[in-house]
Amino acid sequence: MGRIIVANRRGHQLVEWTADTDTEEAREGILEAERILREARDKGCAVSKKVGTQHVLDDGPFDPYAEEYQIIAPIAGG
Helix, strand or coil: CEEEEEEECCEEEEEEECCCCCCHHHHHHHHHHHHHHHHHHHCCCEEEEEECCEEEECCCCCCCCCCEEEEECCCCCC
16 A cells, blocks of 8 residues: 655645556546646645655656655745
8 A cells, every 4th residue: 555645834735646557546546646646846845755664756657666755835925
């Protein structure tokens, strides 16, 4: 099971999926996770992927076998 943690002003949102593509529900979960990452990147958010025990910035294609992604919104203000 993979997950995306979306940090935002209200705390965070958690989106989970399974890499199992045997069911329609699992395939839809993967498509939803891909969409969320794509839209976040389009909005200028940073995306990190858990590799081993650490998170590293990631701009590669969505990996349904990844354990965890984090989406971090750009800092606004000034």
